[in-house]
Amino acid sequence: MSSTEGSNTPTKRETEGWQNDLQRVGLVRRLLMARKWYGVDWWFVAISAVMVLAFIFIAFFPGLLAPYEPDQIVGTSFLHPGKYPDVPVLVVRTESTVETLLDLATPEGEDRPSVGVVQGGTEATAVREHSQELDDQLIQDGNGLRLRPRIERYDDVQELLNAVNDGTILAAVVNSNEFNQVKSDYPDLRSGDSILGETASAGGFIMGTNEIGQDVFSRLLWGTRIALIVGFSSSIISLLLGLPLGLLAGYFGGAFDRLLSLVMDSLYAFPGLILAIAITSVLGPSIYNVIVAIAVLYIPTYYRIVRGQTLTVKEEVYIEAAKSIGARRWEILWRYIYPNVIPSVAIIFSVNVADAILTSAGLSFLGLGLPPTMADWGIDLARGQRFIQTAWWLITYPGIAIMLIVLAFTMMGEGLMEIYNPKLRER
């Protein structure tokens, strides 16, 4: 008869074995294992996490991707997406040193330079006006240089460019778009800068420009910053106020709890946007007011969920057990109840940020939130609304941006909830 001692040990070692293995497996491996287990929800969280990180990255370094400053006026207004700005540029032979109109200045008395334009276009006026300006400047400088180009008119672009090609004229002024279309036919010619002094965008404006000539795409990227600042700040404030109140009310109960719950429930039932409208309409448009207004809106949400969780956990037997071994109330609150509450709070936080961004956009859209000078998506939408008939891109892109960022945070909250909520699990 073999002893019980000996036969107990193999089992014990086996048990320890697999538990240790599971712990030794690294975080990455566990994440991948989780993927198999949680399936689609894992993807929900993973994709949204990537999106959130992307947005955060953009918010930190908008300059990396945005070609322009958000306030910079970079082109003509109402440019359709993808179109190059229609600016008049100088076209010269490739070897010429002429870059701007100023380079065509000649000393007094010498031959006036010839500049060609297409008959019937606006370039002639542009050349004349601009040369006039520069000429006055030159007179003031007193170097003896003058800029009074002779304007030669041609019937069409081909004739004009041929003339430049064979040297009949020194330079031509053509619409940048037109030139780009026929560029390939004239390998010896190149374009210089816009004669108006603006920089012609190298890549066109992929999302067009708005009504005062700002680049929509750049504003989009820069807008991420405001959106995330408002979203996170207000959520953090709500969290810092709602979480402790919920814990205390749930744990200690009594009149304090009942009164506070009544207030919170009333607040929760009230339409958030309208409350925010009320607050910002009185306080005035500023980013701080918006953050405060939105923060107030979400305190009841944290309060309710945390209080609910606290109440549930409070009834668990291990709390009673902890009390029976003499744990103090603060210890119980901190060590037992608080950690149980955290997963729900994380989920709410995620959804909260999403909601905050939506509310902030709504407020800005109504003209009540952020000061209209800020580069914010809601503001862009408000401004663009007037031009919905003619410039659809002014509202489409900012709206998509809002949707994507809200989607990212919402998906994360949704996915996390599927994973953490014990009532939704099937085992």
Added chain:
Amino acid sequence: MTPIAFILLIIGVPLVLMLLYVFIRGSMGLRRYILTRIGLTLPMIFILASLVFFIMRILPGDPVRSALGPRGTAEQAENMRRTLGLDQPLIVQYGNFLIDIITLDFGTSMVGGHRPIIDEMSERFPATLELIIPSSILALAIGIIGGSLAASKRRKFPDYSLRVYSVIIYSLPIFWFGLMLQLLFGIQWKLLPVAGRIDPVIRTSLQPVTNLYLIDSLISGNWPAFWSGVQHLILPTITLGLVLSGVFVRMTRINVIETLQADYIAAARARGIRERVVVYGHALKNAMIPVITLIGLQVAILLAGAVLTETIFNWPGMGGYLVQRISSRDYTAVQSVIAMFALLVALISLAVDLVYSLLDPRVRY
């Protein structure tokens, strides 16, 4: 009789009758519940009213100055302050404010017209109602059907696609969604109107009884008016209803999933009850009970969404009125509208809770 009184009668009388019936026939537990719940409404209104007061009177910012603009003289400011009662001590102001709310005396608008605000609100209330009701019905229909479908076919395609749908549509800013719909259907394809409630020419032929255009036109058999009203209603309803449906799909889904894990569901299956009956008959009926309470809370989102929707579609409802009055700096009106919203929310919340008590037999007996 004013339209608002008419509507309140239509909704209120059956509600009160039903309440009385239940009260008399119901058990002790139910009566206690009803009384308690009605009793709680008063503090709720009180709290919300106080909140509004606090925001409008105590927070920094001078409404009188803003209303008068830079050209207002000190004397005008003084006068206005006196008429509005802003020169009284705060406590007196607070008391007056509460009394005003209870008696529904909201004063006159500060800017442009000086009409009694209650009149302006009662004109616009039916418009908001006419927008909200179809939208909620749409949202509920999609939500309940979608949610239970997703829950019953969990981890399969309907579940995932409905979850993706609900998450995407929840993320759409409602005003942007409305604008996009306007762009497509109103401007690009020119199918539907994008502003107002009804063609203004046709409007002249309509006899306003309840100020709910659809009902009024049906009553008087005015088919062009009815059709015009419906056309104008389509885009705003889709905007508000669809965006709201996302929330309802999620809520219903979660509740049905939880319910499906209950023992009595397994027991029903063990008796050979068909899966469809199990889900829609047993699980849904039980899941609906908490969902109804949640729906009551969603009234908040509904009203908030209505404000934005009305603004975009130029819908002459309370929400649009609020925004308009804010830009005109008419703080009396703003205050009144918000107070009215608070009242509405409290009453709807009460109604929902009472309906809940009727549905759940555990409360009844």
Added chain:
Amino acid sequence: MSAETLFSIRNLTVEYQTRAGAVKAADDVNFDIRRGEILGLVGESGCGKSTLGKALMRLHRIPARIAGGELWFDGRDLMTLSENEMRAVRGAEIGMVFQDPMTSLNPVQRIIDHLTETVHAHEPKTSDEEARARANVLAEKLGIRAERLKDYPHQMSGGMRQRVMISLALALRAKLVIADEPTTSLDVIVEAKFLDLLRELRQEFGLTILIITHNIGVVAEVADRVAVMYAARLVEIGGVKEIFADPKHPYTQGLLHSVPNIQLDGAELYKMEGIPPNLLYPPSGCRFHPRCPFAMEICGVEEPTFEAVGNDHFAECWLYHQASQVEVEK
């Protein structure tokens, strides 16, 4: 399969998919349920008996699945039936009584509706009156007053609810009733009444009952035969009197020993050594061997086979295998 056997379970294996891998809740289980008998299935919590009970009706849900085996009920293998055909079997031929009658009844549905709905689910042509009449008759037989049928579940007592559960299981004259821990939520007196009821029903309707419980007392009280489960395997099966008088499997011995006996004074409470095994990584060979006082070398190496140890009495243990018997004697 003889006419005597109602339900023949062959090589049944039920698995759970967990994060850490597949866990067998029932591993190659074989036994028969005979017509008109009350068979008790006992074992510790977590040994897999509840899962087994559900699996017999194919009622289990993801993540549990039947990984193999045959369920020969009344001449048909239930494993070959489609979901629809299986649904027709549930409630009509096999009924189930659940552990907690409070949560097993729909809180927003009246009792009478529970009954009529069950009737309609299987015999949809039955008129409402007929269904109600049948429900009334059934309720009376089970000692439920007719006027109580209009109540909601929360208005009834625990014992009454449990009787409702039985009536639901019998609504269509099921041949077999599987009772999953039916008395665990009842107090002792109500439990006794309940067991009396079971015996009466067996008498009157010729009912066959499988009673799943961890309470040996219940089994002793009411069962004809008993099957003992340990760590997802069936380790002993036989007549109740025989097993109680002379348990053969060491686990059964330990189980019976651990029931406190008021007549033995001064004796310490007996407890078995060790803890139930982790079903994810069960012990090699006989699963009980780490805790078995009689464990031999072969026990840790090979799984034992079922041996006859008496009249209609079988145990899965190397002790009773011919060859090893010789060894022991040596």
